Structure formats: structure tokens, C-alpha cells
Amino acid sequence: MMKSLPVLVALLGLATSAIAADRGESWPRWRGPDASGAAENSAPPVSWSETENVRWKIEVPGAGSSTPILLDDRVYVATAIETNRVKEGSQEIPNETEQADSRPSDSEARPEGERRGGRFGGRGGRRGFGRGPAPNKYYQFAVIAYDRKTGSEVWRSVLTEQVPHESGHNTNTFASSSPITDGKHLFVSFGSRGVYALDLQGNKQWEKDLGTMSTRAQFGEGSSPALANNTLVVPFDHEGESFIVALDASSGDERWRQSRDEPTTWATPLITEYNGRYQVITNGTNRVRSYDLDSGDLIWECAGQAQNPIPSPVRYKDNVIVMTGYRGYAIYSIPLSSKGDISDSDQIAWIGDDAAPYVPSPLLYQGQLYFVKSNNGILVSRDAETGEVIIDENRINGIRSIYASPVAANGMVYLTGRDGTTVVIKHGKSMEIVATNELDSEIDASAAIVGNEIYLRGKHHLYCIAKD
Numbered sequence: 001m002m003k004s005l006p007v008l009v010a011l012l013g014l015a016t017s018a019i020a021a022d023r024g025e026s027w028p029r030w031r032g033p034d035a036s037g038a039a040e041n042s043a044p045p046v047s048w049s050e051t052e053n054v055r056w057k058i059e060v061p062g063a064g065s066s067t068p069i070l071l072d073d074r075v076y077v078a079t080a081i082e083t084n085r086v087k088e089g090s091q092e093i094p095n096e097t098e099q100a101d102s103r104p105s106d107s108e109a110r111p112e113g114e115r116r117g118g119r120f121g122g123r124g125g126r127r128g129f130g131r132g133p134a135p136n137k138y139y140q141f142a143v144i145a146y147d148r149k150t151g152s153e154v155w156r157s158v159l160t161e162q163v164p165h166e167s168g169h170n171t172n173t174f175a176s177s178s179p180i181t182d183g184k185h186l187f188v189s190f191g192s193r194g195v196y197a198l199d200l201q202g203n204k205q206w207e208k209d210l211g212t213m214s215t216r217a218q219f220g221e222g223s224s225p226a227l228a229n230n231t232l233v234v235p236f237d238h239e240g241e242s243f244i245v246a247l248d249a250s251s252g253d254e255r256w257r258q259s260r261d262e263p264t265t266w267a268t269p270l271i272t273e274y275n276g277r278y279q280v281i282t283n284g285t286n287r288v289r290s291y292d293l294d295s296g297d298l299i300w301e302c303a304g305q306a307q308n309p310i311p312s313p314v315r316y317k318d319n320v321i322v323m324t325g326y327r328g329y330a331i332y333s334i335p336l337s338s339k340g341d342i343s344d345s346d347q348i349a350w351i352g353d354d355a356a357p358y359v360p361s362p363l364l365y366q367g368q369l370y371f372v373k374s375n376n377g378i379l380v381s382r383d384a385e386t387g388e389v390i391i392d393e394n395r396i397n398g399i400r401s402i403y404a405s406p407v408a409a410n411g412m413v414y415l416t417g418r419d420g421t422t423v424v425i426k427h428g429k430s431m432e433i434v435a436t437n438e439l440d441s442e443i444d445a446s447a448a449i450v451g452n453e454i455y456l457r458g459k460h461h462l463y464c465i466a467k468d
Helices: 096-101
Strands: 003-006 056-058 069-071 073-084 137-147 152-163 185-189 195-199 205-207 226-227 231-236 244-248 255-262 270-274 277-283 290-293 298-302 314-316 318-326 330-335 348-350 363-365 366-370 378-383 389-395 408-409 410-414 421-426 432-440 448-450 453-457 461-465
Touching: 069 448, 073 152, 073 461, 152 195, 152 205, 195 231, 226 270, 244 277, 270 314, 298 330, 314 363, 363 408, 408 448
Parallel strands: none
Antiparallel strands: 003 348, 056 461, 069 073, 073 137, 137 152, 185 195, 195 205, 226 231, 231 244, 244 255, 270 277, 277 290, 290 298, 314 318, 318 330, 330 348, 363 366, 366 378, 378 389, 408 410, 410 421, 421 432, 448 453, 453 461
């Protein structure tokens, strides 16, 4: 179904957050400088392998499928490192590697349409489909800084050591939330293990305990925080009392909190300015909602999404586009000028319901939306302004299953499958494959592009892809 209505036209507003980092030399958060997945003024390689155009490859301790972020000469990675320390009174259970060796993979165990995960992905090599025992070992929840030129570790900050209370989906990790920076500090959410602020030398500035999540079927956690105007916004949707909270980025003090009638959600909020007012836009199974960043007041809401929201919203001009793709498909383009409940109203600019992503977020690049159907290697592209289908369900040869979100730079779109294969296509009206690149690593984390480099985080390794 497609419903076309007049679209409000105004100044191009792709910038969505007041992050004080240089756009040309940073990837300061999940989905990049403009929260779109695109990197302007960058030209990374289009072809590589384990022996070609790899500036460095390093082993990252622990497990995590969050996106690495970059600022100046540093790469920052969040990770959860399993220790040998066993919780008192618990029985010994197999470690992550032993469990992975004795269990079928996600693709073997479940049909494609029934696979579950989050933007978190990452086959951490542990835990069954929300049915296994909770871990009995302590994990170190840490942020690691690497030198951008060499990949050498600069510092490691262990923020807390805890035993996770849920097993999590076998494709999830305990470090699924991406860090974010304002150019002076780092912020990272480990969900039930706390929210933390660090300086750029790795010193903890403050921490905030928001409670314990009870996620759907113990799938695990994965939403990343959002940041603007010295305000850190953290979503906390789960099977208990869901809420969204705004914290003072300088102190961690709570500025406001709003209860949410939502089950577990993995989508990351989008903060964007419209007519002098910053809106916090969050997806949800029941409603997409926009909150005032300063007060937390509800600005508008809209029903119509599918279950298990994971893709993050993107902004095009004066509209925000939200989508979901689990047990149904929904894409809505909603004017930022909306007020109140606009469900089923003519205020909605356009709607698509024939294909949408489940785990990956969409890419917005030069007026086009790129996304996959569910978690499959099937590409769709729409005109961001009208919703018109440009590329209609075209299979991506070389990619079967995908969790990582697409990225773009220099007229190219990069799509990375779960087996480590990245297919590069030309931006345009048809799907023209430029290169197919294979790495010896499972990849569920979304890529980061800075300058002429692309950073790919695999199951155990981090790659800097750059021209030899």
C-alpha cells in the first residue's frame, strides 16, 4: 500500500544533533554524524580482503556488536569481557566457546522469517534462544580506546563487573549499545548494568543505575542513548515498567522521565531540531512518539508500526521516517510539525507496507532510503520525499542474512552480511554491484566511515579498511 500526500518542503535538515565533533573526521555515534548512515567528504575503498586494503586488524577482547565510534585519532569500542570469576553459589556452566560449539547456529536453528535479534546481533557464541540459564560468571563492562593509525590499545576503562541477569538471544551480546561523544566526553549505556560518562582519557565522570530490564523472551538489550544540548536521552522499554529518561550530560542528574506504554524495544531515539524546538523521536510497537527535549512533554504520537521495533528513525527535510519489519512491515513518513495523535490521519506524508527491515536501520543518502527486507539480503530503495519505490526487492548476490545497517560514502552504498561479506553498490536508480568483499569474521555491527577509512567490527576483531 502507498498513500501519497503533500510533503512539507523547507530547508534541508539532515543534521539532527548538537554534537560538537568535526563531521569530516568523526563518527560520533550510532549511524554517524547525521544519524543517517552516510559519511560526506569521505572516500573509503570499495574493494578489500584479508590481504588487501587492510591497514590493521586487531583482536578485541570480549564480545560486543555495537558500532565503534571515532573522534580525532581515537577509535572507541564498548565490550563485555567474560571473566573466570563465578557467582557464589552457582553451578559451573560451559563458557561461551563451548556453548557455541555444541549448539546449531541461528540460521540452522530457525527459519529466516522467525529469526530474532536486535540491532545488537553479533553471535556472541553463547546463550540459546532466551531459554538457556542466565550466566553465572562476572563480566567486565568496558570501553577501550584504540589508536586510529595503528590499532594499538591506548587505554581500557572497566566501568563495572557484574553477572548478567538474563541469558539473551544467541545473536545478542552484552555490549550492544553504541557509545556516543559530544567531542569532550564519552557516554555509554550498558542498560541494566548502568549508564556511564567518561572523559577522553577513560576516567569515569559519573554513573547512573536505571534499574533492571526484563526483556521479551530474554532477547537482551540493545538501544543506544542519544545526545543533544548537554542532555543524554536513554530509552528503557522492556516487559516491566517502561520509560524514557533525560539525564544532565555533565552530572548524570535526571532532568525528566516519561512512562511509556511499550513492550521491549531496541530502537535508538533520534533527536532533531524543528522550528527552534528539539524533538526526541522514539519508535515503539504501540506508538511512534515525539517528546520535547527540554521538558519531556509529548508533542505527537502515531500508531501503525509492527512488533519488535529495532530500526532507528531518520530525518529527511521536515519529516521523520520510521520503519519496522517483524511480523508485518510498516514505513511512515511523519511531518515534524505534527501535534497530538495523528494515527490514521491525512497528516502522514506517506506510508509503505510491502517491505521493511527487522534488525538493520535504513540508510538515508542523497534523498534515497536504502534498506533490506526483514533480515534478508533483499534490497529496497525508496524516494525519501515521496515514498516512491526506486529499487524493488532486488536480491543482493553474496548476502543471505544481514544485521548490520548499510552505510554510504562517495556515491557508494556498503551492505555487510552476517558472514562478513560486504557488497558495494553504486548509489542510483538501479542496483549496480561494484565489488563483493569477504573477511574471515562474522559481522553484525554496523560500519563506521571516517575520512577515507571504513571500520568493521567482527565477532572477535576490528578492521581498519584503507587503501594500501
